Amino acid sequence: MVTNQEAEAASAAAPGAGATVDPMRLASRWRSQAEWACAAAELEAEPAPSELNTLNSSGLFSVVSTDKLSVKYLGSHHHGHDVGVVQADRPAPTRRAVYYFEMSVRNAGHKGQSSIGFTNESFKMRRQPGWESNSCGYHGDDGHLYVGQGKGQAFGPKFTSGDIIGAGINYLSQELFFTKNGAQVGSVPKEIKGPLYPTIAVHSQGEELTVNFGKEPFCFDIEGYIFEEKMRQQSVSDKLNLEPDISHWIVRSYLLHYGYQDTLNAFDMANATDPPTNRQNGHAEPPEMYGLSHRKILRQLIMSGDIDSTFKRLGEWYPQVIKDEKSVICFLLHSQRFIEYIRAEQLEDAVKYGRANLASFLTHKAFEGLLKDSVALLAYEKPAESCIGYLMDSPQCEFVADAVNAAVLSTNPTMKDPESCLYSCLERLLRQLTLCSFERRAFNNDQGDAFLLHKEVQNYERSRRS
């Protein structure tokens, strides 16, 4: 796997027409599922509550089970300062649309005075959530919601043994909401500042609660709730107007950028008979028309594994791309040729080729990762099934094809912006959207969800299948 360091070294090491092509900046560089999974996980990593906190709970009045998911009242409820209250081990994560957890009332005990809600770090661990400022609690004995005063407001039904009560934070609407046995009870504006700890409490003899931080399926359809909230948010932005047929234009420029000529022709033909309005409305012909048919052929050659012809054609059409034998493009093409030998099980030829063409790259820090992995394929009887098997899959070919595509685009004498070789119009818009979305969230105390393309596409497919 190639690291960022290698990437920087790569762009420094390669002069010539392919100089602006840093393959690590191509969107198809994520050809290894493992590498992508790592990167994606990093983006979303945020610690979340997993169990009850036994260190700070008022051990005098309650006992937490050994699995740290249940609490039982031990005291005898003499007054209002002997509540058996427990917080989660961590505060609720904020970098998402909604946070939610549930508790089930195993035993409502003598008086059914259990409650669920959120408290902050400095909460007095002898009081019911909602009885102190900066806390909120939905209480089972009276069905009231307490938001920081002794007196509660009428909120919902009471709850007792056998009920499953949920509490959630809606970062989009900035509200706290509660559910009972799968149905929404109500919501209040979130006014507590700072990290919110999921909190449950017991206060009469025999009361016992079990909490669920997500390990078990929830009683309430939280996915449905989140989907609805997101749709509501989307309907706000959907009201904005776009330039007519801008989507058509962007799709077209994507096809042009990568050289998907057949698709482009089919698309243009369909639009000729059924023209979107105002298509000729002053949109300049994109610069990506440059070398379109050549780029299409080069892509086809690479995808079919014919690297020898690729070299030949590049020599005929764009010699400057492969002029420097030490360039990134040459390296990628040679390593792909090597992989093709292995795919064809011509191991002797692979070794010969590697010695002749890849050995010289060994001294370059930049290519170390990919080189090592490619050569390692020799060690496996079934290289496609090995942990580096991803090199044999078509995403790797696509990566090389995209690099060659970018290199060819960079030879365009009228090109003004070198970045345009690497990124299509669509990609730049998506990058801007992602960054703006993250920045906006940062201003909102890092609360709420932010745009991630792979999540959007995933969500789309999930909602379609349901």
Add this chain to the structure above:
Amino acid sequence: MFLSRIVLRDLNSIDSPASMASSKKVVTRDEWERKLRDVKIRKEDMNRLVMNFLVTEGFVDAADKFRIESGTQPEIDLATITDRMEVKRAVQSGNVQEAIEKINDLNPTILDTNPQLYFHLQQQKLIELIRVGKINEALEFAQEELAPRGEENQTFLEEIEKTVALLVFEDVKNCPYGELLDVSQRLKTASEVNAAILTSQSHEKDPKLPSLLKMLKWTQNQLDEKAAYPRINDFTTDALEDPSI
């Protein structure tokens, strides 16, 4: 009076551009571009977005070619797109009866569960009869098929009245409801048909891409309140425009 002049002067200084701008965080172009570079986007996800557009909008051939050229799998069976496009084309060329028959072939429940769609198709049929001057047929159709629909629904009744009014005007192109005869009316009905068929196939009726573009617009507008940063104002050039301070 002296007091009010002071107050006005103070108000002026509060509203001056300098102090307004200083409350926003400024992000330099370099910083912004550096952050942009860190954004991780996968090509296969972009491919899926494009495929979703081609499939939802009904570009069967393009979707098929894209499948071959990029290796992206279409999310629904391309054959169903062909059927849907045939219906759409029938409506767009004014062959409403053909369209209705094709819809029923595809899925007989679509029109049953979409009374509004069925009404708009019938309305289109009436428009087409009027367009070619088949006055008698038009009247018969309006009386037998459309009038009962008008009785059950006020909105339908209004639409029927508008459409029938076309009969009264000799110069139909310039009458008050002339836009009903426009090809845009056919396109509107065709779009409605497209959406209904997609929905019946449990497919989202709108492609994702336009939503994302709107989301970009909206997010930039929101961020404008808090920061001055390079914006993309023209979605065709994608040029980053420096923050104006």
